[in-house]
Amino acid sequence: MLSRRDLSRMAAGTVSFSGARAASINRFATARTTTEWSFTSGKKYADPFNEVELDVVFTGAGAEIRVPAYWAGGGEWRVRFAPPEPGRYKYRTVASDTSNRELHGVEGVVEAAPYDGSNRLLHHGPVRVAASKRWLEHADGTPFFWLADTWWMGLCKRLEWPDDFERLLADRLEKGFTVIQIIAGLYPDMPAFDPRGANEAGFPWETDYARINPAYFDAADLRIQRLVSRGIVPCIVGCWGYFLPWMGAEKLKKHWRYLVARWGAYPVIWCLAGEGTMPYYLSRDKQGDAALQKNGWTEIARYVRSIDGFHRPVTIHPSSSARECVEDQSVLDFEMLQTGHSDRQSIPNTVRLVTGGREREPRMPVIDGEVCYEGILEASREEIQRFMFWACMLSGAAGHTYGANGIWQVNRPDQPFGPSPHGRSWGDRAWDEAMRLPGSGQLGIGKALLARYEWWRFEPHPEWADPRWNEKNYMLPFAAGIPGKVRIMFLPTRWDPPKLKQLEPGVTYRAFLFDPRNGKRRPLGEVAGDAAGDWQVPVLPTVADWVLVLER
Numbered sequence: 001m002l003s004r005r006d007l008s009r010m011a012a013g014t015v016s017f018s019g020a021r022a023a024s025i026n027r028f029a030t031a032r033t034t035t036e037w038s039f040t041s042g043k044k045y046a047d048p049f050n051e052v053e054l055d056v057v058f059t060g061a062g063a064e065i066r067v068p069a070y071w072a073g074g075g076e077w078r079v080r081f082a083p084p085e086p087g088r089y090k091y092r093t094v095a096s097d098t099s100n101r102e103l104h105g106v107e108g109v110v111e112a113a114p115y116d117g118s119n120r121l122l123h124h125g126p127v128r129v130a131a132s133k134r135w136l137e138h139a140d141g142t143p144f145f146w147l148a149d150t151w152w153m154g155l156c157k158r159l160e161w162p163d164d165f166e167r168l169l170a171d172r173l174e175k176g177f178t179v180i181q182i183i184a185g186l187y188p189d190m191p192a193f194d195p196r197g198a199n200e201a202g203f204p205w206e207t208d209y210a211r212i213n214p215a216y217f218d219a220a221d222l223r224i225q226r227l228v229s230r231g232i233v234p235c236i237v238g239c240w241g242y243f244l245p246w247m248g249a250e251k252l253k254k255h256w257r258y259l260v261a262r263w264g265a266y267p268v269i270w271c272l273a274g275e276g277t278m279p280y281y282l283s284r285d286k287q288g289d290a291a292l293q294k295n296g297w298t299e300i301a302r303y304v305r306s307i308d309g310f311h312r313p314v315t316i317h318p319s320s321s322a323r324e325c326v327e328d329q330s331v332l333d334f335e336m337l338q339t340g341h342s343d344r345q346s347i348p349n350t351v352r353l354v355t356g357g358r359e360r361e362p363r364m365p366v367i368d369g370e371v372c373y374e375g376i377l378e379a380s381r382e383e384i385q386r387f388m389f390w391a392c393m394l395s396g397a398a399g400h401t402y403g404a405n406g407i408w409q410v411n412r413p414d415q416p417f418g419p420s421p422h423g424r425s426w427g428d429r430a431w432d433e434a435m436r437l438p439g440s441g442q443l444g445i446g447k448a449l450l451a452r453y454e455w456w457r458f459e460p461h462p463e464w465a466d467p468r469w470n471e472k473n474y475m476l477p478f479a480a481g482i483p484g485k486v487r488i489m490f491l492p493t494r495w496d497p498p499k500l501k502q503l504e505p506g507v508t509y510r511a512f513l514f515d516p517r518n519g520k521r522r523p524l525g526e527v528a529g530d531a532a533g534d535w536q537v538p539v540l541p542t543v544a545d546w547v548l549v550l551e552r
Helices: 004-011 120-124 163-175 214-229 243-247 249-263 286-307 343-359 382-393 438-450
Strands: 026-030 035-040 054-060 063-068 070-073 076-081 087-095 107-113 127-129 136-138 146-150 179-183 233-237 269-271 335-338 366-370 399-402 478-482 486-491 509-514 521-527 546-551
Touching (some): 026 035, 054 076, 054 107, 070 214, 076 249, 146 366, 163 214, 179 214, 214 233, 233 249, 243 249, 243 286, 249 286, 343 366, 343 382, 382 399, 382 478, 382 486, 399 438, 438 546
Parallel strands (some): 026 107, 146 179, 179 233, 335 366, 366 399
Antiparallel strands (some): 070 076, 509 521
16 A cells, blocks of 8 residues: 555645645635645644544635635644635634644635636636526536546546556546546445455545545545546545445544545535435345435535535435435435436436426436446447437436446456445446447537537427427437527437428528537538428438537
8 A cells, every 4th residue: 555655745736735734824826726734733632533623714705615624644634725716815723622722713814816727627617506507507607518427436446546547537538528426435336345445545434434544535636636637527426325324424424524625625516425315235124224315315415515615516326316315405406317227228217307307396407427337238339328418418408427337347357346245247348448438439529519509508399300209209309409599409210300390480500410420410501491390301321310400
């Protein structure tokens, strides 16, 4: 294992460190960039992680931001702060041990310079929910296109740092991904403290859950910081849902406080848990565990929202719908779905949950967070990846999440993940082979097409197609767009092309067919509706799925 000194040295230059002890002095930072400094206690504690909590309250730019500091080991606590705007911020520390004057009541000033714009993510600011409650956007109002990849176990040492991690990241950046879903060390598909889940410094917690292991997070920091530095938003999943009965709500609040302290200053998204209400595979009381988890994640969601001074968006990864994982939907900022891994058989459930999610109140953005990992169960190949992407996006989703079997569990060529607790293995395809599966690139091609338009303003218009998808046949066209400006129609594989309906009188469009496999275009010329507002789509070049685009 790497020592903490080694890990800190590796992280140097990524985060600004400002000395060993805080004092009433000025510190310097850059707006939207994370700065860190430490507070050291001369007073000794038998169990500092559990005996002392330290917050730092920042006041400036018309706001008060209270953030937790994290225990770094020994008598050291560190705070991370990202000034949301340029300017002067006063700070003061608040420790649970008010008699400790090295931790409590320390004051100072942070002078924040404007951001230089070198990182697009930081330039536009962290992600939030737009006022419409239909999509996500950056702090400056720039719409954010969620295209996520699933690296559930990406903080374990089986995805070696830095070579493996950098290689996978470079591939995903080239393909246009913007989000990585990654778990903070408390993983699915294995018992607690299974060696497969360790990183270079061991496990996130000591084996009796007595206290956190700071060295684990020193190693994890390198990965999270690298994602942010390359313009990727980490969607940090706190743990898998069944850790709640194992650890209890109070321990998981400590876990979440630590995550917020470590990573809340970065432009992250919080996912409370994976499969939030799913009991452990070998649970003897699945009904009781599910109820306990639903209640517990509601309580923990409120806690996370109360301690996160940066107010990062909160969701929970479900077995079906995030709304069903909590007792109070108001603790969530957006709806995350899981809609199945059964190839074409998962299409009806996917469309029903996406369209139904848009109609539910309170309104919130809808994103399918897990569907048909490419290659899982020896199925869900690239044509299913395209179908799920286009069906979801044209049904009003705020983005889409991809996954590849082999990457999520980090199979290595010489070290496949192996069986889950239920005794079955999901397959041995190595992560670097799964990285090259064609579906990931084809989703990037789809995102690039949508990004040419005001995709966030698109509304589903299934009535624009005849025939159109319906509950008896989901293998018919999907359509969405902005009336009078742009129409996009996904044409699943079929013999007969559809008719385009309700074209506006006097409006002429330029039409082309878009090949969702490679991004090539086939111009169709100018298009206008007949007296009834109809236009017949011509015979398609091949019997395959196509995307039809009409631009005014």
